[in-house]
Amino acid sequence: QSALTQPASVSGSLGQSITISCTGTSSDVGSYNLVSWYQQHPGKAPKVMIYEVNKRPSGASNRFSGSKSGNTVSLTISGLQAEDEADYYCCSYTGSSTWVFGGGTKLTVL
């Protein structure tokens, strides 16, 4: 199946808020709330920031939030900080016992 669609890059200034979108289809994002978001710094393993669309694990900053509308999920980061600069990936269950990732979004903090 095709990867979920994410913007290649987004940027924002310190203290601002940004939103990263992730678009799938009615067969994956649109049908299941099994969508997660991962932050990955260079040379590091992915770190879960949001799971099941809008749940935040312990250890993840409350500046991160998730939402869903139709076949699109979004990750919002408020009060941007320098350490938020990283790659972000969405991931969704597809319903045919498979999962799919988004292509990734590079966040630049200005």
Place this chain on the structure above:
Amino acid sequence: EVQLVQSGAEVKNPGESLKISCKGSGYSFTTYWIAWVRQKPGKGLEWMGRIFPSDSDTTYSPSFRGQVTISADKSTSTAYLQWSNLKASDTAMYYCARLEGIPLWGQGTLVTVSS
């Protein structure tokens, strides 16, 4: 501590075989699917397949079916990813991950295939 710990980095020649591991601890290993995820240098994450350790039920991405084998040993809470004929194009970081419930990832295993 709930964690997935992967085996160390590997350097192999083309045509060789390889089996890397992922050991779970701190939770009921047999009740969650374990996925394998590939990340080629400078590229994104790719879901390769998954296994249910309780009965070794396995699902593969069409892109990886026939290229790798996923297995598990529930007695040791360990999942495996193996190749029988490595290619240079298999050079990548490989992660094991529990994608359901509260997601959990291993630290990654770097596989380098070069002559």
